[in-house]
Amino acid sequence: MNTLATSTPAPGTAAGVPKKKKRRRKYKKQNFLEFLCTVPALLLILLLNHYPLVELVRYSFTDWNMLRTDYDYVGLTNWKWLVTTLKTNHVLDSFRVTILYTIAHLVIIIGVGLLMALLFNRMTKSFAFMRSVIFMPHYIAMSSVAIIFLWLCNENYGVFNYLLGKIGLGPVAWLSSPVMAIWTITLTASWRGVGYDMLIFLSAMQGISKDYYEAAKLDGASSVAIFRRITLPLLAPTTAFLLVTQFISSMKVYGVVDVMTSGGPARSTEMLVYMLYQMTFEDYRIDRASVIAIVFFIFLMIVTALTMRWTNRKVNYDA
Amino acid sequence: MKMKRRIALLLALALSLGLTACGSGDGSGSDASGGSTGGSSGSGETDASFYEVTEPITIEFWHNYTNEARANWLQSVAESFNESQDLITVECVYIGGYPVIAEQVAGALAAGTGLPAMSTINVPRVLNFADSEVVEPLDDYFTATGTDLSDYFDGMVDSVSSLDGTIYGLPFGISSGICIYNETVLEEIGLPFPETWEEFKVWCKDVHEATGKVAFGFPYDFNYMNNFFINVTGLDPLGDGTKSVLDDPKIMEFVYDMKELVDAGYCSWVGTSINAAQDDQLAAFVLGELIAYTDTSTGIVKAIDSADFEVNTAVGITGTDQPPITTSSGAALVIYAGNDQAVKNAAFQFATYLTSAENIAQWAVDTCMYPVRKSVLESGALEALYEDYPGSRNVFDNAANVVAKNKSPAMQSCMEVVVDALGQILKGDADIESTWATMKEEVDYMLADT
Numbered sequence: 001m002n003t004l005a006t007s008t009p010a011p012g013t014a015a016g017v018p019k020k021k022k023r024r025r026k027y028k029k030q031n032f033l034e035f036l037c038t039v040p041a042l043l044l045i046l047l048l049n050h051y052p053l054v055e056l057v058r059y060s061f062t063d064w065n066m067l068r069t070d071y072d073y074v075g076l077t078n079w080k081w082l083v084t085t086l087k088t089n090h091v092l093d094s095f096r097v098t099i100l101y102t103i104a105h106l107v108i109i110i111g112v113g114l115l116m117a118l119l120f121n122r123m124t125k126s127f128a129f130m131r132s133v134i135f136m137p138h139y140i141a142m143s144s145v146a147i148i149f150l151w152l153c154n155e156n157y158g159v160f161n162y163l164l165g166k167i168g169l170g171p172v173a174w175l176s177s178p179v180m181a182i183w184t185i186t187l188t189a190s191w192r193g194v195g196y197d198m199l200i201f202l203s204a205m206q207g208i209s210k211d212y213y214e215a216a217k218l219d220g221a222s223s224v225a226i227f228r229r230i231t232l233p234l235l236a237p238t239t240a241f242l243l244v245t246q247f248i249s250s251m252k253v254y255g256v257v258d259v260m261t262s263g264g265p266a267r268s269t270e271m272l273v274y275m276l277y278q279m280t281f282e283d284y285r286i287d288r289a290s291v292i293a294i295v296f297f298i299f300l301m302i303v304t305a306l307t308m309r310w311t312n313r314k315v316n317y318d319a
Numbered sequence: 320m321k322m323k324r325r326i327a328l329l330l331a332l333a334l335s336l337g338l339t340a341c342g343s344g345d346g347s348g349s350d351a352s353g354g355s356t357g358g359s360s361g362s363g364e365t366d367a368s369f370y371e372v373t374e375p376i377t378i379e380f381w382h383n384y385t386n387e388a389r390a391n392w393l394q395s396v397a398e399s400f401n402e403s404q405d406l407i408t409v410e411c412v413y414i415g416g417y418p419v420i421a422e423q424v425a426g427a428l429a430a431g432t433g434l435p436a437m438s439t440i441n442v443p444r445v446l447n448f449a450d451s452e453v454v455e456p457l458d459d460y461f462t463a464t465g466t467d468l469s470d471y472f473d474g475m476v477d478s479v480s481s482l483d484g485t486i487y488g489l490p491f492g493i494s495s496g497i498c499i500y501n502e503t504v505l506e507e508i509g510l511p512f513p514e515t516w517e518e519f520k521v522w523c524k525d526v527h528e529a530t531g532k533v534a535f536g537f538p539y540d541f542n543y544m545n546n547f548f549i550n551v552t553g554l555d556p557l558g559d560g561t562k563s564v565l566d567d568p569k570i571m572e573f574v575y576d577m578k579e580l581v582d583a584g585y586c587s588w589v590g591t592s593i594n595a596a597q598d599d600q601l602a603a604f605v606l607g608e609l610i611a612y613t614d615t616s617t618g619i620v621k622a623i624d625s626a627d628f629e630v631n632t633a634v635g636i637t638g639t640d641q642p643p644i645t646t647s648s649g650a651a652l653v654i655y656a657g658n659d660q661a662v663k664n665a666a667f668q669f670a671t672y673l674t675s676a677e678n679i680a681q682w683a684v685d686t687c688m689y690p691v692r693k694s695v696l697e698s699g700a701l702e703a704l705y706e707d708y709p710g711s712r713n714v715f716d717n718a719a720n721v722v723a724k725n726k727s728p729a730m731q732s733c734m735e736v737v738v739d740a741l742g743q744i745l746k747g748d749a750d751i752e753s754t755w756a757t758m759k760e761e762v763d764y765m766l767a768d769t
Binding site for chain 2: 065066067068069088154155173176178264282283
């Protein structure tokens, strides 16, 4: 590591040539040793991340059902199934629902998270307390949150409908209406997630140099202009980070669906991962589930890559 | 450059090792072979010694009973079994619900290790497991040990048997869909619970008009709606298991009838999933907002314990000249085929011990699950239960009419699709004809696909 710190003899000198070679060899050896240090981690990643992925691809060419110990390779049969039964296999429906949930969830948690960060960007004790209150739901397990909201949203005896009734509004079928259920799930997950985004935005805001704001104020810029011209652009790397990481996690939503609706009513909340689970462990069709999982994986990879590419071009990381 | 090449080489080597490992899986990851045949001689006779336990052995029994009373009961029976003989030690392990047991079994099969000797599993899954030779066919065990199967209710045994009659499990925690109603209110308004579908339609209207409450709750549940389809129309909606009869005029008429009843507010369609439906219906029933509903037979306990009025039960509502049936749900005991013969033999001994008349009587009294043996019902051992939970008598008296569900491996998935469509029609404003036709197409595809 401290190779570069040693004194460098003038190039081309008689003493410099063998020393340079020696140094290069030492440098290479050092690099190799460093690489060796990463090998255990690398092997673990290969074993736990990449090997299952390879297996998944293999399953997609078999007729394995997880219960049988034997199976046959069936070529592209499962891939053909995905394409030829698109109208009836509900994969597209699930995909549509998942995308809808993801977009709504991202808009809410990033939008509200940013607004809250602006609101709570005061370093006083009372604001610290309020921030911790907002962040608190993130400590609760998703399944616990889902169970609480399951009862809050109960059509007949839930608190929400009781309160609506108090102001003369009719009961809302929060979970039993195919139209409402997806929004109820989105809001539930967002309630838990918004505090995290707020905290990330807040820490990014703390990192923005005060000089920018002072200069803008001296120039007579309005608060809106300061937000638009300084805060927002300088928060872009954080926004990009949240966008990418939470896009991926939102697309993989499972717990809240499992507890609150089991994909119902009428498949209106059947997200892709929930569908994959059902297919694998209820219908014992891991062969077909593998195909969907691979397509899903490729989709996530492409979207992530495009987003990263776009943000690398548009987002200014210098500040 | 060389360093880069070395790194690349190492990575490629590691990846190829992974690929080699994948490639070596020739599709026979475990030596577990489904079903023992060692006990049958060529002449078809069964060698009883093959099914004996000759050396000390410890076996694991996985169950799904999170309820403390049920889990404790199982533990105490296991302990008394362990004390009753010297060779077998049974360890009861709570694993999780049925899906978790199924997951763990699949995991154990894939890993080639960790399979329990036996477990409880939900009845529809028994045939899924049998289809993949995961569970042991038990006919030879019955023959070899002289187990008297005639004492078990035929329909319950049939529910764990394949189409060719091979038995893959022992009925144990059997429940079924029934109707639960508020007897106090019905007596007050003089409208006894109906027996036929035609009476039911009028009854719903009358009850609603007399009480202002919802007369009956249809649940978002394939089990109970399956019973309704069969009882009201006389048809199994999934036909012979290869092609559905969902477009039969009788079934369509039933759907239109239900739509009319729900739209009029006489009946309700409850829940978004099975669990939600059960909780919601019970809450509405206890609060007096719902006069009657359909639930699992074990639901009597919760209903009676929670309600401050008299509760009674009916098996179902028939639309034909046949008495109502109810299809078998709940749990069966299965023995896993991938184990050594000694493990399977020990498991069979414990399974028969667990379902002995004496134990089954106690199990029924403690849990309100069906006494799966005829002799228990005739013995008068259930009088204590009838006294505490009077509605259970109607249910258990009908034990002989508990029948197997459709034996297609896709039964549950198909019926869930049917119930989804029903939900769209009854709860939403989906067009009946087109929704039903699309659903039928999907169900027929699923049936043909298995």
